[in-house]
Amino acid sequence: MGVKTKEEYLDSIAQMKPTVYMFGQKVESVLDNPRLRAGIEATGATYEIAHLEEYKDMILTHSPLINEPVNRFTLPPLSVEDLVMRVKVNRALGNYVGTCHQRCTGLDCLSTLSIVTYNIDKRYNTNYHKNFLEFLKYMQKNDLVGNAGVTDAKGDRSKGPSQQEDKDLYLRVVEKRSEGIVVRGAKVHQTGSLSSHEIIVLPTRALRKGDEEYAVAFAIPSDAPGLIHVVGRSSLDKREIEGFDIGNLRYSKYCPTLIFNDVFVPWERVFMCGEVEFASEMVLRFSAFHRQSHGGCKAGNIDVMIGTALTLMDYNGTAGASHLKQKVIDMVHRAETLYGCCLAASYEGKREPSGTYYINTALANASKIHEGKELVECIRLMVDIVGGFVADLPSDKDLEHPEIGPLLKKYLKAVDGIPVENRIRMYRLAEKLAMESADVISDIHGGGSPEAHRITILRETDLEKKKRAAQRLAGIVE
Numbered sequence: 310m311g312v313k314t315k316e317e318y319l320d321s322i323a324q325m326k327p328t329v330y331m332f333g334q335k336v337e338s339v340l341d342n343p344r345l346r347a348g349i350e351a352t353g354a355t356y357e358i359a360h361l362e363e364y365k366d367m368i369l370t371h372s373p374l375i376n377e378p379v380n381r382f383t384l385p386p387l388s389v390e391d392l393v394m395r396v397k398v399n400r401a402l403g404n405y406v407g408t409c410h411q412r413c414t415g416l417d418c419l420s421t422l423s424i425v426t427y428n429i430d431k432r433y434n435t436n437y438h439k440n441f442l443e444f445l446k447y448m449q450k451n452d453l454v455g456n457a458g459v460t461d462a463k464g465d466r467s468k469g470p471s472q473q474e475d476k477d478l479y480l481r482v483v484e485k486r487s488e489g490i491v492v493r494g495a496k497v498h499q500t501g502s503l504s505s506h507e508i509i510v511l512p513t514r515a516l517r518k519g520d521e522e523y524a525v526a527f528a529i530p531s532d533a534p535g536l537i538h539v540v541g542r543s544s545l546d547k548r549e550i551e552g553f554d555i556g557n558l559r560y561s562k563y564c565p566t567l568i569f570n571d572v573f574v575p576w577e578r579v580f581m582c583g584e585v586e587f588a589s590e591m592v593l594r595f596s597a598f599h600r601q602s603h604g605g606c607k608a609g610n611i612d613v614m615i616g617t618a619l620t621l622m623d624y625n626g627t628a629g630a631s632h633l634k635q636k637v638i639d640m641v642h643r644a645e646t647l648y649g650c651c652l653a654a655s656y657e658g659k660r661e662p663s664g665t666y667y668i669n670t671a672l673a674n675a676s677k678i679h680e681g682k683e684l685v686e687c688i689r690l691m692v693d694i695v696g697g698f699v700a701d702l703p704s705d706k707d708l709e710h711p712e713i714g715p716l717l718k719k720y721l722k723a724v725d726g727i728p729v730e731n732r733i734r735m736y737r738l739a740e741k742l743a744m745e746s747a748d749v750i751s752d753i754h755g756g757g758s759p760e761a762h763r764i765t766i767l768r769e770t771d772l773e774k775k776k777r778a779a780q781r782l783a784g785i786v787e
């Protein structure tokens with residue numbers, strides 16, 4: 310099959326027939342829906358750049374599994390260099406699309422499964438790794454996108470899965486048949502589920518004895534019978550439907566709630582079923598990989614904010630203001646620190662028994678904590694630099710209006726020689742970067758809530774070693 314072009318990717322999405330609801334209505338064609346299309350275009354960029362001279366050496370690689378060139382988003386890392394390239398590709402794409410390209414989560418699931426299915430088989434002599442490798446070959450040969458179905462609805466947070474009054478609040482196996490399993494539940498905040506060919510499901514949390522029906526991992530096509538995508542609202546979603554005041558004219562992000570209404574999964578697509586003690590390893594490894602991915606792409610998003618701030622400084626006549634230059638520096642150092650932390654997590658990566666390389670968990674989680682705080686700070690700095698029109702710029706419809714349009718353009722003009730239309734476009738982009746809830750909230754909760762990162766850091770850090778070092782200097786131990 311080979312590495313797809315963007316057009317081939319769009320054709321492959323057009324072939325799928327998922328069940329989709331948005332704003333109370335069924336969506337028959339995801340590609341013809343401008344809201345969803347903007348998200349699918351962002352994933353399309355991962356195909357597009359594979360054929361662009363500037364990026365192709367970065368995103369194309371070789372898969373020893375199928376002995377063919379593949380897009381990196383289908384290759385679990387096989388070296389430290391692969392771990393490093395994950396970050397570089399994500400930064401380049403974060404900069405290219407200015408939002409979420411939605412393809413990293415699928416790779417994070419593949420990378421996790423390539424390690425954990427091997428470990429489960431070693432313990433139980435099961436067939437999960439073989440199932441996984443067949444699935445991986447299919448993903449690589451057809452250059453497909455996977456979505457990460459990790460976050461369950463979770464119900465009452467003080468109770469575990471099997472203690473919930475409604476047993477389906479965590480996705481579970483409700484039936485085992487000779488040909489496969491039937492699953493029921495919901496996965497929420499599913500970034501790009503309709504940009505994906507496959508939904509890859511992993512458990513959302515550590516599990517214990519008694520939770521066996523929840524210890525399940527598998528993959529199914531995004532249009533599998535019984536699967537329902539309900540597209541969530543986000544702050545600027547109607548802009549794409551209306552077709553004006555969009556900001557980012559090329560790309561966007563959407564996150565459906567995904568309902569598994571008794572969905573059948575054949576055994577050959579099952580990667581874990583009942584091995585409760587491996588649920589925590591799945592979650593730990595997925596979240597570490599995903600937190601590392603975030604750092605790369607969000608550094609790329611900050612790059613777009615910096616470009617927006619600098620352009621508007623030129624357009625507003627503030628390019629010489631030294632306090633604004635200082636604020637740009639504050640943005641740049643935040644992007645670079647985030648990037649540096651993810652790169653460090655990669656350089657400290659190690660080979661796992663399955664042959665896949667795994668990052669340094671403490672560094673990956675440290676980068677995500679940094680992201681959660683510093684992205685908000687970068688938005689604040691960008692808004693400070695560019696001014697108040699991020700909040701209340703008149704609509705394109707008013708700017709085009711025969712009576713008030715010319716008046717608005719007169720008063721929105723700034724530096725001589727800069728077309729007023731360009732200034733307006735940049736403010737719209739600044740608004741999208743600062744106010745799009747699907748992006749801004751993912752900086753905080755994407756890949757797990759901030760406390761989850763902190764707990765992981767605590768668990769993964771050798772505190773005793775730090776104590777010993779201090780005690781040695783104080784003459785308490787040798």
Ligand SMILES: Cc1cc2nc3c(=O)[nH]c(=O)nc-3n(C[C@H](O)[C@H](O)[C@H](O)COP(=O)(O)OP(=O)(O)OC[C@H]3O[C@@H](n4cnc5c(N)ncnc54)[C@H](O)[C@@H]3O)c2cc1C
Binds near residue numbers: 467500747751761
């Ligand atoms: C834009 C966006 C995109 C996302 N994309 C994806 C995706 O593609 N795939 C996917 O699977 N998930 C995705 N997520 C989900 C994300 O991983 C979750 O939002 C995150 O794990 C937090 O879960 P929650 O939203 O249910 O919040 P909660 O788990 O309810 O957490 C809310 C707060 O309560 C605290 N809390 C919760 N339970 C407890 C407890 N028992 N004890 C003490 N404190 C507790 C948390 O620490 C947090 O501070 C996305 C989220 C967002 C916002």
